[in-house]
Amino acid sequence: MKKTTIEEQKKVELNNPILIEGFPGLGMVGSIATKYLIKELKAEKVGTMYSPHFPYHVIVNKKGGVRLLRAEFYALKNESGKNDFIFLTGDSQAQTIEGQFEVANTILDFAEEKNVKTIITIGGYRNEFERKPKIVAVSTTPELFEQAKKAEALPSEAGTPIVGTAGLLLGLAKFRNVDALCLLGETKGYLPDPKTAKGIIEVLQKMLEITVDLKGLDKDIEKSKQILGRMQDIEKRRAKYMQNIKKVEEEKITYIS
């Protein structure tokens, strides 16, 4: 394997498929949302992507097996709607600039071959906030952008950079016969964030003809809330301690200056 390659395990006839991509990134929003959709909607594995630009380690499986880092394509026939789906998620993003471009181009080649006309990428953007996470949208076409806004996504601020595959797929889509939308969920970013992933799926449900049971995510949200609470306690105590030290120093200085 000298370059990024996709191994197709199964050929499925898909009807106007939409590709939904979620790779690991800030708050793992993209991969949590996409993996949840794959599981809940029972999408079927159809392909695997390997790349010499993924990190050079392998991962141990449950039964003592081992595998290269990879990305996986899953297909979903959606008889009730007008679009079928391809989901794409993976272990890691490419590790170099050139690798990022190669991986994004390989995905677009595959999408074109499968007659995909619409791509939706999912990611997170960092913010400190306490309310419900915002979901913002950017798109290569006004039509897709309007659909996302109708589904309660907000416009993104101009100038925001979108790093990695979620962004490059949109940037490179304009050279291809494909439209693309990126949904970015607000996240603190330092912990896996199922709450923001849920926000993304809520937008997707309104946009696309899919129904997803979100109870599984609610359990994960509860767990991550507890972890976060404990971390914040520790942080508060540390901050108090640092403040006391600073007070000591300042009193000394006031005395002298």
Place this chain on the structure above:
Amino acid sequence: MKKTTIEEQKKVELNNPILIEGFPGLGMVGSIATKYLIKELKAEKVGTMYSPHFPYHVIVNKKGGVRLLRAEFYALKNESGKNDFIFLTGDSQAQTIEGQFEVANTILDFAEEKNVKTIITIGGYRNEFERKPKIVAVSTTPELFEQAKKAEALPSEAGTPIVGTAGLLLGLAKFRNVDALCLLGETKGYLPDPKTAKGIIEVLQKMLEITVDLKGLDKDIEKSKQILGRMQDIEKRRAKYMQNIKKVEEEKITYIS
């Protein structure tokens, strides 16, 4: 897109065109000056350069759109003078050594195709100073260098390195049928520096047959002065605080040693 490519949006007949390049760098001097010239002189967009060596993110536009990082070529017919102009500015420089050489060579290929015989690159060089920023010149030919000195640019110190596209274009020009000049403006470098950009444009006005209204830059200069003032206040207070701490330590030590 596997290598740096230029997409030509419009074919314009240009008469002895001079290429003026200003990419982001120290104090953003090159890009501020070039973008101001494009806007004030109403140059017309003619081409876009993309590169897999630019950073792998995309940028969000005002209307929820999105685009790859890029550089742009603008053309200006200058009926009153003997040279037309091509301006080149961009979002970013290439991120690797090999990418820097590829981007510079692609620009030179384009310049040769357009029959460019003279290139002027713009950049900043770092210095701490309070007076009017100096503009220094280096060139591949004595003739261009003399023209720049007549326009009140100063000679640069021998040995100065000129990093990035502004420098490489000159270094590589000698292998091509093209002359090149680099104007470097003195800048503190840590903030966008419209004052130094103005100094560059003043030299260009004297050298070339162009007239530019500089009032728009004066507003930006005023704004950046205020920001700098505030930052310096903060820095002074911090320095005083550190000095007090040091005094405390030294008194203790004097006592013991």
Place this chain on the structure above:
Amino acid sequence: MKKTTIEEQKKVELNNPILIEGFPGLGMVGSIATKYLIKELKAEKVGTMYSPHFPYHVIVNKKGGVRLLRAEFYALKNESGKNDFIFLTGDSQAQTIEGQFEVANTILDFAEEKNVKTIITIGGYRNEFERKPKIVAVSTTPELFEQAKKAEALPSEAGTPIVGTAGLLLGLAKFRNVDALCLLGETKGYLPDPKTAKGIIEVLQKMLEITVDLKGLDKDIEKSKQILGRMQDIEKRRAKYMQNIKKVEEEKITYIS
């Protein structure tokens, strides 16, 4: 030399050879174990691998000679057993992602050419522990994994990443006509660790039809124990010193807050 190449010094007819790989890594477990096997079993040098992805320095030999960094293949005819052996060890791993993949693929090409059907890679995994080091196994096939468990290797935790050549060889093996097993020894990792290397060889002895005299390793283990003891003394004194400083600070703070 523009890419990774193997120079074959000697052609040996090998019977169902097993390739055993141990490159430098955590605790030098892989290279210590493999070099010890080569020496004790008197394996014969048959090939040298060079790569422009190894670090760009050369190493001075005993007699004022000098050589590129390299990896070496050694062959062992094992008349009493059903498998012969090829051992592979080297000075260094490849230094870039792309280099890691190229080196691993070159090794696999060589293995296929020599009709190798089984590869065993050796490495370390970091842990703080005081007991006998654990040896864990992962494999591309259940059969090899079971053999390792019978030889008292433990199953590895799912999700563990295996970095570098020891891991990539397994990941890439599935695209080839070859099975692979990785044995990882628990190590503190910051010093060459002959004790863990010995644990690996004990597993190999049980798995394969080889007998190795381990006395040479015992001497090295004794030496490394003394070095470690001295380092731990220094560390303890440093920790006590830091704790005292902290106590001073905390008393001050308790007083004020």
Place this chain on the structure above:
Amino acid sequence: MKKTTIEEQKKVELNNPILIEGFPGLGMVGSIATKYLIKELKAEKVGTMYSPHFPYHVIVNKKGGVRLLRAEFYALKNESGKNDFIFLTGDSQAQTIEGQFEVANTILDFAEEKNVKTIITIGGYRNEFERKPKIVAVSTTPELFEQAKKAEALPSEAGTPIVGTAGLLLGLAKFRNVDALCLLGETKGYLPDPKTAKGIIEVLQKMLEITVDLKGLDKDIEKSKQILGRMQDIEKRRAKYMQNIKKVEEEKITYIS
């Protein structure tokens, strides 16, 4: 220029030429010695090497000119001896692993074309010492090594790594029809070190049939001694200051613990 290239400015007939290489490195020993030889022996510039693996900046000349980073070949007819010489020095080493290998291979191609049978590379190795700097030698052949020892070079310790072009040329020479010797001078390494460069030239004089006036280097040695003296004064005062602070801290702690 997409890869390392040599531009030949002048064709000279050379008789059994020896190539002497000195690139910038520790203490600038290689480039100081080689440049001094070029100047004193009045060698003639015959070629220039450019590489996209050199750093991506250009250097300003005295007259406002500018040039790419480069390496230069100089030739010397040595009528009185049995070997002519080619000297090679440059502004910089290649900046990436792959670039280092490409540059070294390009030099070897050029050497073979010029019928060079012997290469001598020059560098520094770091050490803290007060006496006369040692010069050590390593070589691809016992004959060259013996010649260097007769010229009072010492054998190098086994295991020493020789980083960069000075080392790679030897490592790669064995794949070519050329012998190579590396002379490394002991240097503190953090300042240009003409004293060690002189030591290298003294060895070269004994080995080769050349006579070099060393007075020019003596002036530089005197200057660098004064700079070093001043730096050591500053360092001593700083060390005393740090010790006093430590004493203060320790007294506090002794009191509490």
